[in-house]
Amino acid sequence: MTDPERKRRKVMAVIGSGSSLDADREQLCVDLGRAAVEAGFRLATGGLGGVMAAASRGAHGAECYQEGDVVGILPGYDAGSANDDVDLAIPTGIGVARNVVLISTADVVVAVGGGSGTLSEMAVAWQLGKPIVGLAVAGGWAAKLAGEPIDDRRRDTVVSAETAEQAVAQAVTLTGD
Amino acid sequence: MTDPERKRRKVMAVIGSGSSLDADREQLCVDLGRAAVEAGFRLATGGLGGVMAAASRGAHGAECYQEGDVVGILPGYDAGSANDDVDLAIPTGIGVARNVVLISTADVVVAVGGGSGTLSEMAVAWQLGKPIVGLAVAGGWAAKLAGEPIDDRRRDTVVSAETAEQAVAQAVTLTGD
Amino acid sequence: MTDPERKRRKVMAVIGSGSSLDADREQLCVDLGRAAVEAGFRLATGGLGGVMAAASRGAHGAECYQEGDVVGILPGYDAGSANDDVDLAIPTGIGVARNVVLISTADVVVAVGGGSGTLSEMAVAWQLGKPIVGLAVAGGWAAKLAGEPIDDRRRDTVVSAETAEQAVAQAVTLTGD
Amino acid sequence: MTDPERKRRKVMAVIGSGSSLDADREQLCVDLGRAAVEAGFRLATGGLGGVMAAASRGAHGAECYQEGDVVGILPGYDAGSANDDVDLAIPTGIGVARNVVLISTADVVVAVGGGSGTLSEMAVAWQLGKPIVGLAVAGGWAAKLAGEPIDDRRRDTVVSAETAEQAVAQAVTLTGD
Numbered sequence: 239m240t241d242p243e244r245k246r247r248k249v250m251a252v253i254g255s256g257s258s259l260d261a262d263r264e265q266l267c268v269d270l271g272r273a274a275v276e277a278g279f280r281l282a283t284g285g286l287g288g289v290m291a292a293a294s295r296g297a298h299g300a301e302c303y304q305e306g307d308v309v310g311i312l313p314g315y316d317a318g319s320a321n322d323d324v325d326l327a328i329p330t331g332i333g334v335a336r337n338v339v340l341i342s343t344a345d346v347v348v349a350v351g352g353g354s355g356t357l358s359e360m361a362v363a364w365q366l367g368k369p370i371v372g373l374a375v376a377g378g379w380a381a382k383l384a385g386e387p388i389d390d391r392r393r394d395t396v397v398s399a400e401t402a403e404q405a406v407a408q409a410v411t412l413t414g415d
Numbered sequence: 416m417t418d419p420e421r422k423r424r425k426v427m428a429v430i431g432s433g434s435s436l437d438a439d440r441e442q443l444c445v446d447l448g449r450a451a452v453e454a455g456f457r458l459a460t461g462g463l464g465g466v467m468a469a470a471s472r473g474a475h476g477a478e479c480y481q482e483g484d485v486v487g488i489l490p491g492y493d494a495g496s497a498n499d500d501v502d503l504a505i506p507t508g509i510g511v512a513r514n515v516v517l518i519s520t521a522d523v524v525v526a527v528g529g530g531s532g533t534l535s536e537m538a539v540a541w542q543l544g545k546p547i548v549g550l551a552v553a554g555g556w557a558a559k560l561a562g563e564p565i566d567d568r569r570r571d572t573v574v575s576a577e578t579a580e581q582a583v584a585q586a587v588t589l590t591g592d
Numbered sequence: 593m594t595d596p597e598r599k600r601r602k603v604m605a606v607i608g609s610g611s612s613l614d615a616d617r618e619q620l621c622v623d624l625g626r627a628a629v630e631a632g633f634r635l636a637t638g639g640l641g642g643v644m645a646a647a648s649r650g651a652h653g654a655e656c657y658q659e660g661d662v663v664g665i666l667p668g669y670d671a672g673s674a675n676d677d678v679d680l681a682i683p684t685g686i687g688v689a690r691n692v693v694l695i696s697t698a699d700v701v702v703a704v705g706g707g708s709g710t711l712s713e714m715a716v717a718w719q720l721g722k723p724i725v726g727l728a729v730a731g732g733w734a735a736k737l738a739g740e741p742i743d744d745r746r747r748d749t750v751v752s753a754e755t756a757e758q759a760v761a762q763a764v765t766l767t768g769d
Numbered sequence: 770m771t772d773p774e775r776k777r778r779k780v781m782a783v784i785g786s787g788s789s790l791d792a793d794r795e796q797l798c799v800d801l802g803r804a805a806v807e808a809g810f811r812l813a814t815g816g817l818g819g820v821m822a823a824a825s826r827g828a829h830g831a832e833c834y835q836e837g838d839v840v841g842i843l844p845g846y847d848a849g850s851a852n853d854d855v856d857l858a859i860p861t862g863i864g865v866a867r868n869v870v871l872i873s874t875a876d877v878v879v880a881v882g883g884g885s886g887t888l889s890e891m892a893v894a895w896q897l898g899k900p901i902v903g904l905a906v907a908g909g910w911a912a913k914l915a916g917e918p919i920d921d922r923r924r925d926t927v928v929s930a931e932t933a934e935q936a937v938a939q940a941v942t943l944t945g946d
Binding site for chain 4: 339
Binding site: 509510511512515516530531532534535536538539541542543555556565566567568 | 686687688689692693707708709711712713715716718719720732733742743744745
């Protein structure tokens with residue numbers, strides 16, 4: 239029976255480079271994934287390595303983790319390309335355009351570091367009206383845009399966070415009812 | 416910690432019309448969704464009404480259901496357009512092309528009734544090498560193609576099933592290792 | 593200066609297998625492409641080999657051909673994968689979902705032979721309300737569906753044609769104002 | 770007959786806001802479209818208003834313009850939403866993700882002004898290895914990124930241009946063989 243009060247769980251997208259991370263950034267992403275699940279979010283990423291894999295691993299290791307909490311939205315057709323901590327792989331087959339699907343799936347987007355791929359996702363998130371948190375500490379476009387608006391269509395900014403816990407606390411506020 | 420033995424749960428896509436169903440077809444879809452989850456599948460649909468809503472409701476009502484078992488891959492950008500039993504909405508924003516994402520996400524596809532939308536999904540499933548079960552009992556393209564190959568690139572056929580339980584049993588066989 | 597009377601040229605999509613063709617089917621596709629351009633259509637295909645390449649070659653060889661008449665809407669990111677007669681390559685990068693873009697671009701769709709890929713395109717064309725001509729002579733799904741409706745949402749059928757000239761004549765009628 | 774020497778014409782994408790333009794920016798975009806066609810490019814835009822419409826109008830007004838030179842790659846399914854100077858409308862139906870298709874179609878990208886949509890396109894162009902020219906004079910993200918790299922995966926920068934003619938001259942150089 240469907241519970242009329244039931245609310246769908248919120249989805250946090252964590253975006254960032256697929257390249258391998260140094261130990262500090264890796265820990266930051268693991269902490270971010272874990273804190274996201276502990277705050278009640280489902281985690282969605284692009285499903286591959288680097289930031290995506292570390293955040294997925296953190297989510298998987300959360301105390302309250304349950305199977306299904308970690309979603310990977312992949313560019314190709316092969317679910318097997320997802321990192322090992324993805325519970326649900328969405329192999330879109332639409333290449334780079336899968337970034338739009340990832341952002342569209344998110345209730346809130348947290349950016350870590352980031353080159354041009356992450357920048358395009360932050361810009362799409364802004365276009366689609368999604369709240370964005372930028373982890374200023376890890377450099378890249380997330381840091382450059384933290385505290386800034388991306389254009390003048392919205393009155394808010396990319397919200398700046400210094401730690402994983404702070405980022406998740408802001409995500410909770412930004413998606414609160 | 417990632418368990419090296421861990422396997423990702425298999426995904427069953429249930430495809431069929433979004434139009435309202437008569438009581439028999441509705442029950443068939445509810446049974447199908449429930450049996451899918453009871454057999455260990457995660458359920459994915461196009462997230463809207465008709466066959467999609469009934470299968471999602473069945474999945475949600477399964478004894479072993481847990482939150483996260485019901486995925487809806489939507490054509491638009493609004494997660495709110497998903498039926499009430501969808502746990503995870505993927506609002507792709509890519510319109511009719513979302514059908515390809517749904518099929519690509521599936522390990523096995525079960526078709527119920529079906530007009531041109533379902534036919535296009537069965538054809539894409541055939542192209543992408545996904546096993547397909549057609550519920551012969553509910554008419555439409557699923558019944559027309561049940562027991563038939565779609566072209567000669569594969570040696571198998573759309574597998575014919577008479578009941579929801581039979582369809583799920585075949586899906587289990589078709590996705591077995 | 594924009595001419596207020598100006599009408600955009602109609603686009604005919606020719607769909608069919610990318611595999612190599614026997615001499616009769618090849619000639620049929622060449623004739624189809626040429627007749628399409630001679631009737632004033634721009635030709636769009638999936639940009640690759642087989643039916644797509646033969647129709648593009650025919651279009652390119654039409655007496656009234658001008659550069660820009662032949663469009664190839666590709667699955668990958670590499671414009672270089674287009675056949676040699678494509679003037680404008682659209683490398684979508686969205687894989688199989690590019691079939692939806694091809695159909696959506698067409699004012700009328702002509703199907704030649706065809707396996708599951710072509711079937712999915714015919715089904716999408718039906719969904720999107722595009723008139724469809726099936727070349728009955730070349731077998732495949734085009735022949736199977738020629739003269740038939742795909743479902744009951746439309747009152748027309750896939751229109752059956754026996755020759756390239758007949759297919760184009762019907763396309764002209766179906767897209768007339 | 771296919772000429773083995775034949776080369777496909779290069780495509781210039783002009784990207785920028787769909788909002789209405791002041792007279793100076795409008796003239797800049799008209800000049801840009803005209804100069805692009807006069808330099809031998811086909812013009813591709815997102816097919817809608819603002820920068821896209823002005824550039825299309827300029828292209829259409831070029832002395833050497835021929836029908837087929839102006840392409841509009843649209844977010845929706847309605848070719849009728851294209852501006853009046855688009856010769857070939859590609860109604861993708863994939864929403865915001867059509868920006869990726871536009872960039873992928875381009876041999877070179879010229880950005881004018883620009884908010885978050887344009888920024889996402891510049892970032893995707895960088896990812897896909899496309900040369901980018903930013904018209905510094907019209908503000909927005911095109912100006913902010915002119916002369917800068919977007920990340921360190923490439924050794925070049927967004928090339929800065931002050932005038933339409935300069936932008937096209939740079940585009941010619943950047944796409945030369």
